[in-house]
Amino acid sequence: MDVEEMVKMADGLVFATTGKHLEHLQKTVLKGTISGQTYSQIAQEHGFSESHVKNVGYELWHILSSALGEKVTKSNFKAIFKTATSNNLTASISIVCNNNQNINIFAGQEERSPADPPNPEQTPTKPQIKLGDAPEILSFYGRQNEIATLEGWIGEERCRLVELLGMSGIGKTALAIRLIEQIKAHFDYVIYRSLCFSPPLETTLTNLLQNFCQPPEILYQLETQLSQLLNHLRSERCLIILDDVQVLFSSGQLAGEYRPGFENYPLFFTRIAETHHNSCLLLISREKFREFTRLEKQPYPVRSFVLGSLGSAAREILREHQLSDEDSWETLINTYQGHPLWLELTATMIQQLFGGKVADFLQYETLILCESVRSQLERQFQRLTTPEQSIMIQLAHEDAPVTLQQIIKKVKLEPADVLNAMQSLAQRLMLAPNEVGNLAYFQLNAVWNQYVKKRFQC
Ligand SMILES: Nc1ncnc2c1ncn2[C@@H]1O[C@H](COP(=O)(O)OP(=O)(O)O)[C@@H](O)[C@H]1O
Ligand SMILES: [Mg+2]
Structure with a gap:
């Protein structure tokens, strides 16, 4: 089976599943995959971003997986198509295209006679x-x-x-x-x-x-x-x-x-x-x-x-903002918890005030919260109950993680109020316990910690 035949077969499967033929970039990804190229090579050769090419690839493997009833990935695509041909695993079915031309493809176990009229309910109106x-x-x-x-x-x-x-x-x-x-x-x-x-x-x-x-x-x-x-x-x-x-x-x-x-x-x-x-x-x-x-x-x-940190993919956000000092990017991402919006807003500040130099921005000992991040945190803080706010303030005073018992001792509230407030903060994803041994420890993340410290002079 040569490249064109594989692409034609994939096109038939995609059409059978989605009612649409392969788009240009989907064909490009297929051809690149067949000839052993990486996503990054396909992207470079055809002038697309790597992430865009990857996304197109993932969608394509997903459609082919649904069509064939088994997981198709970039690495097994060629082998699966070859096996399908040599084992004649699946019946050859006929798909009637928009131009009424029949293409024989391999798909699933079901068989449809080439003589079957196109079913109007399967015309590409969905989804x-x-x-x-x-x-x-x-x-x-x-x-x-x-x-x-x-x-x-x-x-x-x-x-x-x-x-x-x-x-x-x-x-x-x-x-x-x-x-x-x-x-x-x-x-x-x-x-x-x-x-x-x-x-x-x-x-x-x-x-x-x-x-x-x-x-x-x-x-x-x-x-x-x-x-x-x-x-x-x-x-x-x-x-x-x-x-x-x-x-x-x-x-x-x-x-x-x-x-x-x-x-x-x-x-x-x-x-x-x-x-x-x-x-x-x-x-x-x-x-x-x-x-x-x-x-x-x-x-x-x-x-x-x-949903948590964006992880190292957040580097792309920094790249988009044309920041420099790549060696410092990981520190910046970890400091801002891999939070895409905080990173976008901070990257804008670094771009405007530090000429894009991340190391210069990070030289200050205290974490800098730009006004947009601070006001976003302020709105969330205002929604909290008084006991929740008291716990946040207490945690901002702590230099190390503390246990629930320690918080109950230090905050001047009834234990039941502390427990309900802690549970509520967890439901708001503002506080998560860190299990060490069989004890749960609590600590604010660096951004919240800095916001509360500044606001309440902790
Ligand atoms: N995976 C991502 N890649 C690039 N930018 C992202 C990503 N996720 C979020 N962002 C950016 O972060 C900002 C906040 O994202 P958004 O989806 O609105 O957050 P939420 O719905 O959780 O409040 C937006 O500007 C968005 O473009
Ligand atoms: Mg949203």
Whole structure:
């Protein structure tokens, strides 16, 4: 089988799965892979960024994996295609292209007669992607493992309810939008909505129902709307992403406490988890949902994912900002917890005030928080309860990690209030215990520590 035949066969498989033929860059990645090139070589030769070429590659392997029913990767693609040909493993099926030309390809176990008329329901109308107010993601780096995990849960394991959690600016929205690209072939509908303007549940359900090709006559009764939506989730495979869900929670109360007027949202989330259907609701939030703790223990397909540091992929952000002193980049990334937004804002400051020289910026003993990072932290701090704030202030006074018992001794609060506040800070992803032996130790991360120290002169 030569290169062109392999590309033709891959094209047939991609068309059978997505209703679209291979795009130019997808063909380029295939040809490069067949001739043994790395992503970086393909990128250089054709003038694309390496991350873009990688993303195109991952999506392609994913589609081919779904088409062939086995994991296809860059390293096994050639071998799998060769085996498929030599073993005649799979039946040769006929795909009717847009131009009515038949191509014979290898795919799955099913067979379709070349004489079968094209099925109008399989024409390339799916998936319907309704991104609404989703932001456009111009650059995206790393996160391959996170995408693979979420893809496994949502695409293959068919989880009905997934929460994607993380601090403000850690990259939840960017990840979800990137995930859509990767996962859309599994779905009939992909719908993204942000709840940033705090819509009541009835408005959200009406809005979701309007996205379907044949929206039902929308009745403004919650129960009816909910069963109309569940009917759609059963009859079509849908991925619904609700972003900024933390706006449903009260400020100045422990984490996960719904604001007045929004108490019926947990009913919606629970129904999605407990009712049988093939779809998925992905909730994106800065605070964990209390009902998940119960649902995750039940045998329902429900999962939580906490998004953390961007790791070494954050180097690309520094490169984009044209910073110099590459030897110091790792220190900068670790200091700012691999947090993409904090790094973007800090990189802008380094670019403007230090001529891009990271080492010059890092020469100061204290960690510098630019005003944009500081005001972002301030908004989050203001949402905390008084006991939570007291614990943060106490932790900023500590030079080393402390145990729960030590915090209870030092903070002038009832032990029960300290425990509830600690649990709440954990639900907000602002504090995580570090287990040493069988003891849990707590410490603020360097950025929060610096913010609280400066604000309260600790
Ligand atoms: N993987 C990534 N690669 C490059 N930039 C990223 C990445 N993730 C996030 N960012 C950038 O960081 C900023 C915050 O990301 P966003 O997704 O809005 O965070 P969140 O939704 O968690 O508040 C955005 O400017 C975004 O472009
Ligand atoms: Mg967001």
